Amino acid sequence: MNTVDLDDLDPQSNPMNSDSVADALDAAEFAMNYYVLEPGEEFTGGLHAHLDQEEAFVVLEGEATFEVQESPTADSETVTVGEEEMIRFPAGEYQQGRNESDDVVRALALGAPQESSDIRVAAPCQACGDSDYLEFVATEAGAMVECPECGESFEA
Known part of the structure; x- marks a missing residue:
């Protein structure tokens, strides 16, 4: 058993450099990253899909906005996820999350399986x-x- 206090992590606003909670917990089967987004920042660099991984986001504080598309050419839908709410994306669904509010967003992103090597950008x-x-x-x-x-x- 491993425990971690999120206050001990130093999250980065750059999603490629976010602290991995999965690493701190020594998790082998799932990915988990901790994000703190200032107004205008994004979880990722663009609309993308993991063909080999499902993803879920848990908003701990603030309000995150997600653009969602079933395929790279489908119409997009915007979904707002508030504090203490979650959203799940099945493998292959295109999504991009961002902070469109005036407040900080703190969130966890979880993915399974842990490694994702088939990623598409719309x-x-x-x-x-x-x-x-x-x-x-x-x-x-x-x-x-x-x-x-x-x-x-x-x-x-």
Whole structure:
């Protein structure tokens, strides 16, 4: 058994650098990150889907707004999640969360399974225009997105 006090974590506003509660708990089967978002900040860098992971967000403080799409070309829906409320996204559903309020948002993001390697970004290819989404690729040089049609890579 492991315990962790969220006050002992130092969350970053950059989602790629958020403190991992899962690491602090030595969890092996699920991911959990702790976020503190100032007004105007986002959980992630854009509308995306994990094809191999379901995600849930628990809003501890404040109010988070999520843009949700069933596919990269579907119409989007906006959902507001308030303090002590939760939202779940099945694998493959596109979503992006942000703080559109004037107050701080504190939230936990949970994902299962822990590792997600099949991530899609809802954006057309800038090179060929033939794809409705780009595949997220982590490289030694940093995060990239790649077109599944033409293979062109872009900085994420």
